Amino acid sequence: xxxxxxxxxxxxxxxxxxxxxxxxxxxxxxxxxxxxxxxxxxxxxxxxxxxxxxxxxxxxxxxxxxxxxxxxxxxxxxxxxxxxxxxxxxxxxxxxxxxxxxxxxxxxxxxxxxxxxxxxxxxxxxxxxxxxxxxxxxxxxxxxxxxxxxxxxxxxxxxxxxxxxxxxxxxxxxxxxxxxxxxxxxxxxxxxxxxxxxxxxxxxxxxxxxxxxxxxx
Amino acid sequence: xxxxxxxxxxxxxxxxxxxxxxxxxxxxxxxxxxxxxxxxxxxxxxxxxxxxxxxxxxxxxxxxxxxxxxxxxxxxxxxxxxxxxxxxxxxxxxxxxxxxxxxxxxxxxxxxxxxxxxxxxxxxxxxxxxxxxxxxxxxxxxxxxxxxxxxxxxxxxxxxxxxxxxxxxxxxxxxxxxxxxxxxxxxxxxxxxxxxxxxxxxxxxxxxxxxxxxxxx
Numbered sequence: 001x002x003x004x005x006x007x008x009x010x011x012x013x014x015x016x017x018x019x020x021x022x023x024x025x026x027x028x029x030x031x032x033x034x035x036x037x038x039x040x041x042x043x044x045x046x047x048x049x050x051x052x053x054x055x056x057x058x059x060x061x062x063x064x065x066x067x068x069x070x071x072x073x074x075x076x077x078x079x080x081x082x083x084x085x086x087x088x089x090x091x092x093x094x095x096x097x098x099x100x101x102x103x104x105x106x107x108x109x110x111x112x113x114x115x116x117x118x119x120x121x122x123x124x125x126x127x128x129x130x131x132x133x134x135x136x137x138x139x140x141x142x143x144x145x146x147x148x149x150x151x152x153x154x155x156x157x158x159x160x161x162x163x164x165x166x167x168x169x170x171x172x173x174x175x176x177x178x179x180x181x182x183x184x185x186x187x188x189x190x191x192x193x194x195x196x197x198x199x200x201x202x203x204x205x206x207x208x209x210x211x212x213x214x215x216x217x
Numbered sequence: 218x219x220x221x222x223x224x225x226x227x228x229x230x231x232x233x234x235x236x237x238x239x240x241x242x243x244x245x246x247x248x249x250x251x252x253x254x255x256x257x258x259x260x261x262x263x264x265x266x267x268x269x270x271x272x273x274x275x276x277x278x279x280x281x282x283x284x285x286x287x288x289x290x291x292x293x294x295x296x297x298x299x300x301x302x303x304x305x306x307x308x309x310x311x312x313x314x315x316x317x318x319x320x321x322x323x324x325x326x327x328x329x330x331x332x333x334x335x336x337x338x339x340x341x342x343x344x345x346x347x348x349x350x351x352x353x354x355x356x357x358x359x360x361x362x363x364x365x366x367x368x369x370x371x372x373x374x375x376x377x378x379x380x381x382x383x384x385x386x387x388x389x390x391x392x393x394x395x396x397x398x399x400x401x402x403x404x405x406x407x408x409x410x411x412x413x414x415x416x417x418x419x420x421x422x423x424x425x426x427x428x429x430x431x432x433x434x
Contacts, residue, residue: 013388013390013402013414013427013429014232014402014403014407014408015231015232015402015403031408171230173230173390173425175414175417175425175427176414177407177408177412177413177414177429178408179406179407179408179409179410180406180408180409183403185230185231185232186232186400186403189396189397190231190394190396191231191248191394191395191396191397192396192397193396195394196394197230197392197393197394200392200423202419202425206417208390208392208419208425210230210392212230212394
């Protein structure tokens with residue numbers, strides 16, 4: 001059965017999914033890239049960005065599985081870009097250049113309407129203004145029986161978790177202190193929401209991979 | 218040089234050092250024992266409690282090192298027991314029976330004076346009512362050049378970290394969601410306090426061991 005899942009989502013020891021002060025220069029917030037020390041060297045990441053080689057192993061397996069059987073993505077608006085408020089124009093086309101790594105319909109949560117945006121390689125961005133459930137309905141339909149992956153950021157994941165709409169999360173706990181940033185867990189009782197850790201594996205580089213699953217409805 | 222350190226302190230994925238609702242029945246709070254799945258099977262823990270055997274390896278090495286060269290301990294009052302407010306009498310003698318595992322002078326932070334309490338095996342509890350710095354001064358003096366170990370709980374560790382008085386922390390990040398409990402990181406900017414992760418090792422059982430050190434004064 002198709003799942004709604006989060007994958008390859010890195011969190012710091014102190015529970016942040018991104019650093020503070022996101023900007024054009026710091027898409028992951030200040031210090032954010034430190035969370036991805038496990039991800040950048042993988043073959044999956046290297047191939048996504050047109051590179052060759054890259055490491056295989058546990059880290060790469062988790063990275064690769066994150067993309068398998070995904071029929072649609074959902075992203076929070078800040079994961080799509082640094083623009084806040086109404087779109088001043090259509091010039092911002094995402095952080096990823098003309099060929100984003102999604103390659104399927106990708107639904108961006110926003111309060112501000114905007115026309116769909118077709119990119120190279122199969123990614124088409126749709127801007128959804130009527131809430132997380134509407135976005136999930138559209139993503140499920142677009143996914144045609146495959147999984148829906150919720151890309152992030154932390155606020156988007158929290159909203160879906162709180163609504164008990166996420167089936168599974170793969171988190172990469174990174175040995176980094178960010179101090180400030182976007183909290184994933186804080187103030188949300190994940191245990192009461194029905195989640196538990198069903199798997200944990202040490203990666204090669206740095207991260208501890210954990211899989212959380214909603215085991216009570 | 219003698220250090221002030223925290224060791225074998227377990228935290229959940231969602232950042233709690235103990236579960237909620239500590240009581241006589243739940244010294245570690247509800248769900249708290251799940252944090253110690255890595256610790257209970259170690260030879261160090263088994264020997265502490267008069268058992269034989271127990272596992273050796275990474276988990277045990279961290280557990281063992283936590284006790285090496287320790288000349289004094291500091292505990293928060295809730296780590297000493299479930300009694301709140303003024304001591305009604307002297308009947309509460311700690312969670313550990315007549316022979317606690319500390320075996321050196323152990324300073325308990327409290328707002329309520331109480332006479333020192335000598336136990337079997339070398340542990341003597343001293344009740345300190347004039348604050349964390351006074352407790353540390355007394356612990357340092359008692360330790361005679363050896364390390365001072367801050368046992369916990371979370372609130373005690375946070376107070377010492379915020380005062381930049383902890384040199385090093387070994388945390389065991391456990392693949393468990395507690396949902397609620399005693400937060401270690403939340404609301405405290407550990408990075409700004411000068412801490413960074415200097416080491417990370419996967420344990421055999423479940424925990425990811427990380428060592429945080431204060432690298433900027």
